Amino acid sequence: MPSTAFEPTSTPVARAADLPLPAPGWGIDQARAALEAARSRLPLDPGPAGEVLGLLTTVALAAGAHVVKVYPPGTDTGHLDRIHAELAGSRTATPAVGRCVETPHGVVSVAPRLVGDLPVSWPELGALLRTFHDEHAGADVGQWSPLSRLDSQLDVLPEPDAVVLRSARDRLLAELALVRSELGIEVIHGDVSPSNVLHDGRRAALIDLDWVALAPREYDLASASRRFRAGELDRATYRDFCAAYGHDVMGWDGLPLVDEVADLAGVAFRIWDCRHHGRDLDWLAAELPRWTACADA
Numbered sequence: 001m002p003s004t005a006f007e008p009t010s011t012p013v014a015r016a017a018d019l020p021l022p023a024p025g026w027g028i029d030q031a032r033a034a035l036e037a038a039r040s041r042l043p044l045d046p047g048p049a050g051e052v053l054g055l056l057t058t059v060a061l062a063a064g065a066h067v068v069k070v071y072p073p074g075t076d077t078g079h080l081d082r083i084h085a086e087l088a089g090s091r092t093a094t095p096a097v098g099r100c101v102e103t104p105h106g107v108v109s110v111a112p113r114l115v116g117d118l119p120v121s122w123p124e125l126g127a128l129l130r131t132f133h134d135e136h137a138g139a140d141v142g143q144w145s146p147l148s149r150l151d152s153q154l155d156v157l158p159e160p161d162a163v164v165l166r167s168a169r170d171r172l173l174a175e176l177a178l179v180r181s182e183l184g185i186e187v188i189h190g191d192v193s194p195s196n197v198l199h200d201g202r203r204a205a206l207i208d209l210d211w212v213a214l215a216p217r218e219y220d221l222a223s224a225s226r227r228f229r230a231g232e233l234d235r236a237t238y239r240d241f242c243a244a245y246g247h248d249v250m251g252w253d254g255l256p257l258v259d260e261v262a263d264l265a266g267v268a269f270r271i272w273d274c275r276h277h278g279r280d281l282d283w284l285a286a287e288l289p290r291w292t293a294c295a296d297a
Contacts, residue, residue, distance in 0.1 A: 018079040019210055021057055021152060021272060022072035026106070028052060031059035031070035034106035041101045042110050044068070058210075059106075062113065066097070067207075071107040075100075079142075080109060083212045086139040092132040093189075093206040094198070111207075116200035122224055122237050125194055126244030128204050133217055136187040144188065144215030146261050147173065153272040157284075164288055165268065167295035172261050179254035181216035183247060188215045192223040221249040222258050260294065267291070 035042075035049055045064050053067060054060035061068040071080075077100040084095040096109040120128075147169045154162040189196070190211030197204055225248075228238035242248040249255055267287055274281050 018076040019057075019149070020072055020074045021149065022276075024276060026072055028055060028059055030105045031061065034070045034103045034108050035061065035063075035068050037103040037105060038101035038108040042068075042108065043097050044110060063110070065113055066110050067094075067113045069096075069109045069111065070105075071100075071109075073104065073106055075102075075107040077102050077107055080107070080210070083141050083209055084109070086141050087136060087209065087212065090132075090135065090205070091203075092128055092135050093209055095209060114198040114200040114203065114205060116198070118199040118201055120194045120197040120199050120204055122194065122233060123240035123244045124199075124204065125192070125197055126224070126241040128197065128206065129189070129192060129220055130245045132189065132206055133186060133220070139187050141187055141212050141214060144190070144213040144219070146176070146215075147265055147268070149272075150264070150268045153268040156275045157271065157281075161284065161288060164292050164295060165264065168264060168291040171295055171297065172257065172264065175257055176254075176261065179216065179257060181218060181254070182252060183217035185214055186217050188213060188217060188220045190215070190220070192220045216254065216258075218249045218252050218254060219258055221245060221247065222255060222262065225249050225255065226259060226262065264291065264294075 032049065044066060047064060049061035049063040049068055051062040052059065053062055054069075057072070059070045061070070080096070080100045084100075087093050087095040094111045094114065096111045098110065100107050100109045102108075150165065150169050154165055157165075189206055189209070190213055191208055196206060196208045198207055199205075221242075224233065224238060224241045227233045228235070233241070267284075271281065271284065273279075
């Protein structure tokens with residue numbers, strides 16, 4: 001596959017405005033209210049939604065054979081509908097059924113539910129990811145926009161601290177424009193881990209498709225390489241992941257930069273998460289020198 005360059009766009013699909021973070025106090029009660037307000041326009045059987053399957057920046061609720069996912073108010077239904085329409089009929093993912101519904105309490109989508117808690121190994125994920133990439137090559141899902149939420153995540157910081165992290169973001173994105181992909185700029189999942197795969201004994205499929213975009217395929221593979229280098233995956237598991245996918249990203253020139261992008265995204269999310277849940281930011285002082293050096297490099 002020819003080497004291709006990634007060119008960040010000033011008008012990406014996955015902007016912070018498309019997938020806003022929830023305001024303080026938004027959560028399960030608001031998600032249930034959104035579901036009830038949208039129910040008549042959703043392809044759902046009668047009956048209440050039950051178990052809370054996920055709660056972070058969105059709320060996922062079990063509803064019979066479906067999963068209801070509720071996003072905070074202000075989420076762009078066009079962004080979500082575009083992804084789900086392009087992935088419709090997927091064998092390797094669980095796109096929503098029908099269009100998302102906007103309510104005053106949040107935006108609601110419905111997807112098929114794979115019932116079962118069978119664990120998925122990293123090698124199994126490697127095989128699934130390769131099939132997902134190949135199955136959806138050419139899908140029109142819009143361009144990747146890394147660190148698109150950073151400004152909103154930093155708005156609680158003193159301005160000098162925010163400037164450091166924003167400056168690091170700007171340098172990383174400028175350098176990212178020069179990186180060439182060995183695997184091509186194609187559809188990626190954008191948040192790869194075994195926790196974003198469900199397996200019901202017959203079929204494994206990727207869930208949480210909000211950040212699907214066109215990007216270097218290597219970005220999805222870098223998730224496993226970071227865990228290997230951090231000691232979370234042993235050498236045999238990582239080797240088997242690479243064999244299952246058919247590529248080892250460790251030799252890619254762009255890997256250190258992509259790792260920095262992922263690390264900064266993690267710092268920005270941790271800042272938001274701490275503030276959202278009333279936790280201290282005393283850990284941030286130890287992080288800032290790294291990003292000051294990054295911005296000045």
